Amino acid sequence: MYRLKEGYLLKEVAGEYVLFPTGQSVVEGKNIVRVNEAGKYIVERLQEGIEFNALINVQAKKYEATQEDIPKLVADTDFFLSKLRLQGLLIE
Amino acid sequence: MSMKKVYRIAEVYLEIEGDESCFCDTMCEFETEAPADAEKVRIVLAAGEVTVPVQEELLHTEEMTIYGTEEEYLMRYRRSEVIAGCRIQKQEESAVIYIKQTVGNDEEISGAIRNIFFYYLQKRGKMVVHSASILYKGKVWLFSAPSGTGKTSHVAMWKECGYPVEDFNGDMAICYIDEKGQAAAAGLPWCGTSGIYRNMIAPLGGVIFLKRGNNNSVRKPNVFEGIMQLTARSLTPNWDEACVKRNVQLAEELAEKISVGVLSCTYEEKAAEVSKQFIDGL
Numbered sequence: 001m002y003r004l005k006e007g008y009l010l011k012e013v014a015g016e017y018v019l020f021p022t023g024q025s026v027v028e029g030k031n032i033v034r035v036n037e038a039g040k041y042i043v044e045r046l047q048e049g050i051e052f053n054a055l056i057n058v059q060a061k062k063y064e065a066t067q068e069d070i071p072k073l074v075a076d077t078d079f080f081l082s083k084l085r086l087q088g089l090l091i092e
Numbered sequence: 093m094s095m096k097k098v099y100r101i102a103e104v105y106l107e108i109e110g111d112e113s114c115f116c117d118t119m120c121e122f123e124t125e126a127p128a129d130a131e132k133v134r135i136v137l138a139a140g141e142v143t144v145p146v147q148e149e150l151l152h153t154e155e156m157t158i159y160g161t162e163e164e165y166l167m168r169y170r171r172s173e174v175i176a177g178c179r180i181q182k183q184e185e186s187a188v189i190y191i192k193q194t195v196g197n198d199e200e201i202s203g204a205i206r207n208i209f210f211y212y213l214q215k216r217g218k219m220v221v222h223s224a225s226i227l228y229k230g231k232v233w234l235f236s237a238p239s240g241t242g243k244t245s246h247v248a249m250w251k252e253c254g255y256p257v258e259d260f261n262g263d264m265a266i267c268y269i270d271e272k273g274q275a276a277a278a279g280l281p282w283c284g285t286s287g288i289y290r291n292m293i294a295p296l297g298g299v300i301f302l303k304r305g306n307n308n309s310v311r312k313p314n315v316f317e318g319i320m321q322l323t324a325r326s327l328t329p330n331w332d333e334a335c336v337k338r339n340v341q342l343a344e345e346l347a348e349k350i351s352v353g354v355l356s357c358t359y360e361e362k363a364a365e366v367s368k369q370f371i372d373g374l
Contacts, residue, residue, distance in 0.1 A: 020336050
């Protein structure tokens with residue numbers, strides 16, 4: 001199960017999506033994180049908590065992905081999660 | 093002896109009640125009398141210890157731990173010999189500062205009052221921006237940057253160049269959209285260690301964000317960058333999601349109404365010349 005670390009606010013600012021640190025994350029000097037539309041969708045799922053396979057499935061449905069699209073979707077999702085992990089935003 | 097004083101800061105009445113030894117001299121300039129029906133932020137300075145029931149810990153620093161519930165925030169001071177903690181109501185504009193001892197400790201108490209007042213300012217749609225500010229041609233201009241970047245030095249350069257400026261505040265300014273929909277800046281009795289503050293409200297011209305560089309140049313950031321810079325330099329609380337959301341909203345509203353610049357600057361007088369040209373050209 002993947003989950004977004006608590007203490008972050010997802011907000012649209014001037015057409016961009018931003019994860020703002022709040023509370024203890026601010027004290028720890030965490031930076032804001034900018035995400036694109038696809039990233040925003042993943043972050044919203046992570047706020048609820050989701051398994052990796054389920055995350056792929058909901059995206060495949062949303063983007064009407066074909067079977068050929070799935071490997072790229074998996075790779076892109078994995079890359080995005082690795083970026084969140086690097087920032088300390090991902091709970092696994 | 094217990095007493096009650098009322099201050100007016102950025103159009104907000106602040107009533108403080110407590111022992112006379114707790115009151116801070118620098119706030120005198122803001123003292124006033126409030127109309128009977130005025131809505132006030134009320135802070136009581138009371139003797140006693142703060143008790144922590146089961147509440148969510150929002151953050152902790154070396155100095156304090158902040159807890160939150162639906163109804164209130166609770167600050168527990170970890171090191172202070174003066175203050176035990178604070179209880180801050182979310183709905184009513186009412187707070188208590190629990191004092192351990194009072195004599196000659198007005199600076200720490202002033203800091204606690206500031207923390208609480210900034211929370212209620214934020215709830216009233218006002219943001220405090222970390223900056224050295226000047227009054228120039230009838231408007232307030234903020235030079236904002238992280239500590240140590242040279243905000244004070246930059247303001248000093250304006251004076252050394254002989255530009256017609258007056259000090260507004262050496263460390264922070266309250267920024268907001270007033271009842272007429274205009275951006276305004278208000279002085280406040282807190283100013284870091286600068287000693288520079290004044291009781292005044294004036295139109296807010298804009299904010300120049302300073303960055304140290306090898307040459308002097310200024311540019312207009314895009315809307316997104318302007319909002320993010322303002323949010324980053326805000327001194328109003330970011331204790332939880334509600335606070336951060338309000339800060340970002342205030343930054344969005346302000347960014348629509350004011351001029352914003354990013355100044356790459358040196359410690360030479362040329363830097364003041366470049367920022368003045370930018371402001372004059374707006």
